[in-house]
Amino acid sequence: MTGVSGLTKRFGTNTVLDNIDLEIEDGERVVIIGPSGTGKSTLLRAINFLDHPDAGTITVGDLSVDAARASRRNILALRRRTAFVFQNYALFANKTARENITEALVTVQKRSRADAEARADEVLRETGLLDKADSYPAALSGGQQQRVGIGRAMALDADLMLFDEPTSALDPEWVGEVLDLMRRVAEQRQTMLIVTHEMQFAREIADRIVFMDGGRIVEQGPPSQIFDAPHDKRTRDFLRRVG
Ligand code: ADP
Numbered sequence: 001m002t003g004v005s006g007l008t009k010r011f012g013t014n015t016v017l018d019n020i021d022l023e024i025e026d027g028e029r030v031v032i033i034g035p036s037g038t039g040k041s042t043l044l045r046a047i048n049f050l051d052h053p054d055a056g057t058i059t060v061g062d063l064s065v066d067a068a069r070a071s072r073r074n075i076l077a078l079r080r081r082t083a084f085v086f087q088n089y090a091l092f093a094n095k096t097a098r099e100n101i102t103e104a105l106v107t108v109q110k111r112s113r114a115d116a117e118a119r120a121d122e123v124l125r126e127t128g129l130l131d132k133a134d135s136y137p138a139a140l141s142g143g144q145q146q147r148v149g150i151g152r153a154m155a156l157d158a159d160l161m162l163f164d165e166p167t168s169a170l171d172p173e174w175v176g177e178v179l180d181l182m183r184r185v186a187e188q189r190q191t192m193l194i195v196t197h198e199m200q201f202a203r204e205i206a207d208r209i210v211f212m213d214g215g216r217i218v219e220q221g222p223p224s225q226i227f228d229a230p231h232d233k234r235t236r237d238f239l240r241r242v243g
Pocket residue numbers: 011014016034035036037038039040041042043
């Protein structure tokens with residue numbers, strides 16, 4: 001089991017996450033939607049303490065961490081169980097595609113260089129980027145860079161993959177190939193928590209849609225219910241705006 005309970009995050013007097021409870025089953029694909037500024041990124045970042053929550057419990061696999069009493073060791077253990085795909089790819093500019101993937105395998109997972117490179121090449125093959133293994137990010141298209149970002153996350157074999165608007169920084173021409181790769185990851189029944197504005201994609205791959213507004217979960221359910229028969233006026237208004 002994975003999820004958060006009572007998760008609260010404030011920036012100054014601004015309560016950005018207000019007592020969020022969210023349980024995710026192993027292999028479940030959960031998509032978070034909601035207006036901008038509503039706390040979606042903060043929720044993902046709080047799960048691995050990129051933003052330190054003020055209160056709540058985070059559980060990933062067999063590890064539960066209480067935000068109020070989290071030690072450095074707890075946080076590192078939590079990060080080892082998660083993999084993050086960033087909106088802006090967050091690749092190391094001075095490392096090749098292969099080196100971007102091996103980096104955490106060697107430094108965080110303490111794998112041997114040979115083992116890390118073998119895993120990187122597997123992932124480069126899966127992402128269709130083996131011929132770009134020695135290219136630096138600047139020589140890759142936006143779509144290829146984000147596929148490296150996703151490959152880097154895949155290589156970690158994490159219990160939970162977190163995607164924060166992975167296509168929203170891309171030129172429209174590159175969105176399709178990145179969504180295709182995410183579909184393939186989803187088919188492997190990888191546990192995924194995804195923030196996206198790609199509603200058609202969300203409808204296709206999500207087991208559950210979570211609609212957030214104002215730092216709270218307003219409603220959640222299967223895609224057909226949220227998209228075709230939302231209960232809450234805020235959900236209806238949001239979907240009308242983005243639809
Ligand atoms: P979303 O991803 O849904 O657009 P965010 O989680 O990025 O929303 O932001 C939620 C709120 O938290 C916004 O009001 C934003 O300004 C605020 N916020 C996010 N990060 C910080 C930060 N590091 N410092 C201060 N306020 C922040």
